[in-house]
Amino acid sequence: MIKVGIVGGTGYTGVELLRLLALHPLVSLQVITSRADAGTAVSQMFPSLRGLVDLLFVHPDEAHLDRCDLVFFATPNGIAMQQTRALLDAGVKVIDLAADFRLQNIASWEKWYGMTHACPDLVGEAVYGLPEVNRDKIKSARLVANPGCYPTAVQLGFIPLLEAAVIDNASLIADAKSGVSGAGRKAEISALFAEAADNFKAYGVAGHRHLPEIRQGLAGVTGSEVGLTFVPHLTPLIRGIHATLYGKLTKDVDLQALFEQRYANEAFVDVMPVGSHPETRSVRGSNRCRIAVHRPQGGDTVVVLSVIDNLVKGAAGQAVQNMNIMCGFAENTALNIVPLLP
Amino acid sequence: MIKVGIVGGTGYTGVELLRLLALHPLVSLQVITSRADAGTAVSQMFPSLRGLVDLLFVHPDEAHLDRCDLVFFATPNGIAMQQTRALLDAGVKVIDLAADFRLQNIASWEKWYGMTHACPDLVGEAVYGLPEVNRDKIKSARLVANPGCYPTAVQLGFIPLLEAAVIDNASLIADAKSGVSGAGRKAEISALFAEAADNFKAYGVAGHRHLPEIRQGLAGVTGSEVGLTFVPHLTPLIRGIHATLYGKLTKDVDLQALFEQRYANEAFVDVMPVGSHPETRSVRGSNRCRIAVHRPQGGDTVVVLSVIDNLVKGAAGQAVQNMNIMCGFAENTALNIVPLLP
């Protein structure tokens, strides 16, 4: 049983962490902070947790996070980097669900996120928490940078192809579609029901913060820069990401076997049968990524379809998976969830 | 560990039973039938169950249901009544999620359902499976009639008022709103996305099959006929029922205390604080009913708001709850689920 704290619990990744941790048999939820809602009962803000989570939100200054064994940051970008060093020094493990420790290139991070980094030296220590790539490093990590939602779906889809070096690394295309919860629980007009329902649009075509993260991850696989066009779209889902990935084959290969072998031992990546079209709802509420690989009309374009729940495998679920690995628990503890369908 | 079978597993109540039973520690899922899809893998039809349910659909003739300890009927009305006697005779417990055993008045049943009843004598034995009313009878029942979705939400909302005899029984109004999954997984134009999305309508105002069921249940509480107007509506939700109930107060009473006391020991009925407005999503995927009671402007009209997930507390979850009671398991086994929010 470990003592766990959550910093910033009033957003969607916060409430999703609570959903997963409330039933985790090896976790004692100690504290959850909120600057604006200190004193409010968690179950008042999120009635879904009535009877399941008895905590009040606590002001960060009174949170005593150093008494925890592990702390999740479910905060906006730029918060975790202010507090991580003190926690690590106190022997507390840290998992940041925001972007503070995701990019190894500090200059790139500062450009995309528009801030000066508060602890660049810790970035080098941070492990990028994609267990399917970095499981061994995560086991011994003190500090894990939990991947972004798009980067998770896109990397898991491209990795088998890049590891096997069967596509042209210079012309990758990721056409990704996200549900609206990806925008967070923030009062913004563009995320209103009357704006986002019955509507579909691309956004950030000129450049999105997840682009350098994906490029870094893919370059880590190939050993050199990749050329990637990334176009995110907003679709009227609450939860779910569907990434449609395009690459140009440079070798003839049994694509289905390639994917099945790559993920044969991964509990949370499901390679679907030949000809499948994974639906976002088939992973709703669960930590699974489902993938199908196609070669339309036998041409030289490979199409990979990759779906996740952006709040689970794309955020809180992957964070719990990382915690389980860091703490020596069975990796699927509290994550053995049946997706909610319909 | 008991052996369980499901008859008619391709509808929404069927897949929901599978979601709940897949992780039930005391249930061994033996067989699931489908006339049309025999031979198909369950996980092919419902990819959400890949890796969790390994069964194939089996033709009813080859199902050997008599080898089970308990059988759920997740079938259209009129099927369970054909097969129940043989199962009971073979010592198998039966829970019918359809309406075959819900109405004690056979003539009324035959009028509303447009069929001749195949085993009227068993109707008398059947226990109406609303645990908050009939828990003791369910414990020893061989045959349980699982309540309808609207009747569950409406009865749980009215019961405290009727038991306490504080409202006029002659002029009850139940204005109920249901998500579209309540119509079942049937190919009907009215349930198409392009028909039901961004649309709201009443239906069945002249008379709905759940009307006599609710009246029977409420009369069971009051000991005499009640006057009830029931207007169901279709709302663009996948899951969820919201019942707004109106009654005329005949006595001054502490309504909040009345409701809290009535459900103090009920794990699956949550009386919310004064002034609350329960949301359907606060019970999404869970077996909870959440209730709030209001007395607008201190007048003599009481307004009760009652929400359930129509596929869980309104169908499969309540069926599992009944199974747990019938089999002597802890009542919340496999039902300790955190609602999916957002």
Add this chain to the structure above:
Amino acid sequence: MIKVGIVGGTGYTGVELLRLLALHPLVSLQVITSRADAGTAVSQMFPSLRGLVDLLFVHPDEAHLDRCDLVFFATPNGIAMQQTRALLDAGVKVIDLAADFRLQNIASWEKWYGMTHACPDLVGEAVYGLPEVNRDKIKSARLVANPGCYPTAVQLGFIPLLEAAVIDNASLIADAKSGVSGAGRKAEISALFAEAADNFKAYGVAGHRHLPEIRQGLAGVTGSEVGLTFVPHLTPLIRGIHATLYGKLTKDVDLQALFEQRYANEAFVDVMPVGSHPETRSVRGSNRCRIAVHRPQGGDTVVVLSVIDNLVKGAAGQAVQNMNIMCGFAENTALNIVPLLP
């Protein structure tokens, strides 16, 4: 051809006014104001208007509204009352889509809206703009208080019953459901897609600002106070209100004939055939109200179903209808719109 101005054009009633007025053959749209977005092209904020509306938003101080023949206020409550006297003095007609002039009882208005009224004397002059009741007064009005969305749907449904004095005025119930655009184009968490989609809830059960407005309107018909319980709900529609109305019959009457006769000459109220269930989408984008009247099981409860598009008959469309009447245009000018279905 009249010169028209719009104050506060960046909300949903504003853009809806623009949609309707852009094709109005007798209106020259002169000016549209916005304090926050002055200088921005209307079609940049609302790309649906590209090629149809060429105006920029203008700061209120530079709007020269006194050069208009008629001004619409599509502003938050409390703005129109500041500016109306000067406009009237300058000979400009005013239609307020907000609530400033809706309640004749100033004390009640100040209680419900939490402000001191700036021009109580003008309230007496203002005509409540429900053409089906006040058409003659609207013809000669200088100042029209455009009704709220719920009040329009509820009053049109109750009026035939109250005028004919066939129901008990003391126990009216209005169970109303609104789409999310009714909350306005405001950045509020509760109106986010991820909060409001796939969710249904009541709100304001203790008291809603439209309650006194409805009561005032109904009392105007009956000549004395009515007893009304009003429960609004939020449903995942973009547009649409469905009011389900309950009354207790005190006389036997041909309800269908009563409604058909009452609205025989009303272009924008459609009494549907016996047994109908009007859908909100059947009026989507149009200025129609569709009504059906039921008497379930022949009992003494009458159920009226009334649907409108909250942004059209519930706001901008009714405002244009009022303008047409005030200016002597054919009442349906620019309002002859076919609802968008599906």
Add this chain to the structure above:
Amino acid sequence: MIKVGIVGGTGYTGVELLRLLALHPLVSLQVITSRADAGTAVSQMFPSLRGLVDLLFVHPDEAHLDRCDLVFFATPNGIAMQQTRALLDAGVKVIDLAADFRLQNIASWEKWYGMTHACPDLVGEAVYGLPEVNRDKIKSARLVANPGCYPTAVQLGFIPLLEAAVIDNASLIADAKSGVSGAGRKAEISALFAEAADNFKAYGVAGHRHLPEIRQGLAGVTGSEVGLTFVPHLTPLIRGIHATLYGKLTKDVDLQALFEQRYANEAFVDVMPVGSHPETRSVRGSNRCRIAVHRPQGGDTVVVLSVIDNLVKGAAGQAVQNMNIMCGFAENTALNIVPLLP
């Protein structure tokens, strides 16, 4: 004033034709057929048309279509080809909204549509009804093959690039997303609300019937075969198509100017300003296509975003546009519609 008939009026393209033609000042709607619903009032099936369309559905055998000046086929594939010759012989113009006359290669048509073509010789006469390409031919056509929804959005997006020969024709990618009304008003489980809401998936990746149609259209522009990967997706919209198009630039060119010049005289194609992201709702209910062109990070990949309403510019609206051209009416007659936003 011309006499117009509609064959097959009970689907979504049928009701959409009625919405547009009901207010067309130069069209007299003579007859609308339905085999299954003959005798039913159109406004009973589609209450949105109450007061606007007074016709009954007529059995095809009693329709006297030869008395019309122009007939629309809003039927499933394979119907129009049975009846077109007789109509043309009787001097009636024909516009087929289905696919019977879209593919000039009969063998290809028969392969993709799984039928023998009934009148291959008429295929050669048929004009592909994309006015932005074939306006002159449409003027004098007796028979117009109205384009598919995806083909309209995709071709309008690629045409400027292909005409200018600035991208590699061998590696085009069209990642397209459609609302559910594109599946038609047919009772199919996959199009149910409870299946399609809050869900996103690709389909037909191995091959979709619109692929050869798009390839034919693009080859008509370039003069030779193009290489195209086309991946359609289903997204929870009622209406709307968003095509995201990818091409590899082979020349440096001012993309914005290229698109603006190509469509400078097209009333129904709107090239948006640099940096725009067109939303599907910005064309909801209207015959517009809105396009934006991007060159992310200044690389050699061009990204075109193209949106239409699949039932208007992608079906009935384009059909009316074609009728206007064929009959010498102003091209935008009855199509000057403001999109419904929100």
